[in-house]
Amino acid sequence: AQTVTQSQPEMSVQEAETVTLSCTYDTSESNYYLFWYKQPPSRQMILVIRQEAYKQQNATENRFSVNFQKAAKSFSLKISDSQLGDTAMYFCATGGGSNYKLTFGKGTLLTVNP
């Protein structure tokens, strides 16, 4: 079984500042993936960043980076130089291994203020 916990239902940040969204997970899989998806007001689910659990190096995508702590089962998302367009719901998810499915957390609503 897999579980994903996002302990921050809502967060806010000023434009151009840095914010970190928390995610902890639990899985019995030995070879799994971790994801952050963004859902803006348009409702579209957009992949932000992906991490393969067997890789120690933290994934980065432009202003987005993760802090992957495998032993602690923690997968936080850091957004640098926040922009108004980053305002969205952010979902952490895990999947892979023998599991065809992704398990999602309940989401963190991030608001970027001008």
Next chain:
Amino acid sequence: NAGVTQTPKFRVLKTGQSMTLLCAQDMNHEYMYWYRQDPGMGLRLIHYSVGEGTTAKGEVPDGYNVSRLKKQNFLLGLESAAPSQTSVYFCASSYELRAGGHTDTQYFGPGTRLTVL
């Protein structure tokens, strides 16, 4: 490429009515999924398919049926709609990394907002 498309985008039903949601993908993905999204609940898996002609139950399958007659299409049916099925429904697809079931990034459709009165 259109990616993953869903039809319709919005629908209002009366209790007891039936309907089918259509999901189509043009990425030749093996795996397809149906989720529902409710406030404060994240995304919950309804049913999924690991290939043409196959379907399996997810986390919340009751009241729904699915079919995957063609690789590119995945249909979600509600035989007798109930107000508890008011939700936003997302379809997703992903490719198989290798034989044995490893799956990777899921690509989502734009969603269907369904209201059951």
